[in-house]
Amino acid sequence: xxxxxxxxxxxxxxxxxxxxxxxxxxxxxxxxxxxxxxxxxxxxxxxxxxxxxxxxxxxxxxxxxxxxxxxxxxxxxxxxxxxxxxxxxxxxxxxxxxxxxxxxxxxxxxxxxxxxxxxxxxxxxxxxxxxxxxxxxxxxxxxxxxxxxxxxxxxxxxxxxxxxxxxxxxxxxxxxxxxxxxxxxxxxxxxxxxxxxxxxxxxxxxxxxxxxxxxxxxxxxxxxxxxxxxxxxxxxxxxxxxxxxxxxxxxxxxxxxxxxxxxxxxxxxxxxxxxxxxxxxxxxxxxxxxxxxxxxxxxxxxxxxxxxxxxxxxxxxxxxxxxxxxx
Numbered sequence: 001x002x003x004x005x006x007x008x009x010x011x012x013x014x015x016x017x018x019x020x021x022x023x024x025x026x027x028x029x030x031x032x033x034x035x036x037x038x039x040x041x042x043x044x045x046x047x048x049x050x051x052x053x054x055x056x057x058x059x060x061x062x063x064x065x066x067x068x069x070x071x072x073x074x075x076x077x078x079x080x081x082x083x084x085x086x087x088x089x090x091x092x093x094x095x096x097x098x099x100x101x102x103x104x105x106x107x108x109x110x111x112x113x114x115x116x117x118x119x120x121x122x123x124x125x126x127x128x129x130x131x132x133x134x135x136x137x138x139x140x141x142x143x144x145x146x147x148x149x150x151x152x153x154x155x156x157x158x159x160x161x162x163x164x165x166x167x168x169x170x171x172x173x174x175x176x177x178x179x180x181x182x183x184x185x186x187x188x189x190x191x192x193x194x195x196x197x198x199x200x201x202x203x204x205x206x207x208x209x210x211x212x213x214x215x216x217x218x219x220x221x222x223x224x225x226x227x228x229x230x231x232x233x234x235x236x237x238x239x240x241x242x243x244x245x246x247x248x249x250x251x252x253x254x255x256x257x258x259x260x261x262x263x264x265x266x267x268x269x270x271x272x273x274x275x276x277x278x279x280x281x282x283x284x285x286x287x288x289x290x291x292x293x294x295x296x297x298x299x300x301x302x303x304x305x306x307x308x309x310x311x312x313x314x315x316x317x318x319x320x321x322x323x324x325x326x327x
């Protein structure tokens with residue numbers, strides 16, 4: 001792609017130029033050293049213009065209808081004069097490029113609208129790498145004037161925690177199947193959630209959805225929510241028909257008002273930034289350790305000795321750290 005100077009890209013982002021926004025995000029996603037340096041310079045200059053959006057994380061088991069919900073919510077937000085960005089965190093698939101990219105055909109009504117920006121995470125990265133690029137992309141979009149950022153987790157394992165740790169409000173999308181649903185949702189995910197929506201609550205699934213909501217509410221009685229000023233709602237929606245979409249948006253706005261007034265959103269973002277810094281330090285140390293010549297030389301032999309029981313894991317780790325420190 002043709003290179004643009006930093007000033008042009010910064011001005012383009014601040015003016016909301018979609019082409020310049022896309023170019024800047026491409027720089028952020030690049031692994032080339034010169035691109036990384038320029039991207040960090042740009043993000044640094046944009047920092048004073050960030051932090052003004054409402055960041056909403058969205059998770060749920062496969063088949064829960066997250067993409068359909070995101071389209072329905074996106075259209076509702078646009079009707080309410082919001083500018084919306086949709087991002088994904090998915091380190092798992094090099095082929096699909098993430099659910100947002102794979103499901104763009106389901107978001108056809110959103111794609112042509114100027115007030116929404118849809119971007120998948122770069123595929124094939126480590127979870128930490130995807131999280132880093134998603135955070136920086138979010139900052140660029142905030143500087144460009146997008147006031148609502150939807151971050152979808154479409155990977156597995158730790159991706160839910162990563163998304164919860166970069167957003168203000170964490171939403172769990174559940175299926176209308178009470179018995180199987182609780183088995184498919186990890187307790188930790190429910191404890192992180194700020195709201196649970198049971199999707200597909202229309203037609204033949206209306207009664208099962210009501211039952212699922214009842215089971216989920218009962219399960220929540222046994223859990224201590226992490227926000228004492230907020231009572232976690234369990235709402236019925238149909239992303240297909242639009243049922244419940246205005247209600248979940250009003251619930252999110254009530255949450256924002258409460259958390260801004262009690263200072264929790266501001267405190268949470270400060271904590272998130274500190275945790276992000278620590279994670280980046282650990283990530284860089286691990287990268288340097290793995291690429292260290294002496295460590296790479298010693299590692300195969302030490303692995304064999306530990307595997308054969310000829311040396312303890314502690315002794316082997318100490319030797320590797322000594323080699324790394326000496327270099």
